[in-house]
Amino acid sequence: xxxxxxxxxxxxxxxxxxxxxxxxxxxxxxxxxxxxxxxxxxxxxxxxxxxxxxxxxxx
Numbered sequence: 549x550x551x552x553x554x555x556x557x558x559x560x561x562x563x564x565x566x567x568x569x570x571x572x573x574x575x576x577x578x579x580x581x582x583x584x585x586x587x588x589x590x591x592x593x594x595x596x597x598x599x600x601x602x603x604x605x606x607x
Contacts, residue, residue: 555562580586 552562
């Protein structure tokens with residue numbers, strides 16, 4: 549006899565499945581929702597740093 553049938557006979561509700569969510573994805577989504585322009589600022593700043601590094605390399 550399976551657990552589902554036993555629980556039904558005892559009048560218990562079906563067992564709830566435990567869902568484990570990743571905390572890092574949740575934190576990243578909260579950050580992106582709070583500051584939606586953050587990826588653009590990060591990309592532009594990295595591009596500027598790379599251009600400055602390239603100019604300094606060829607001096």
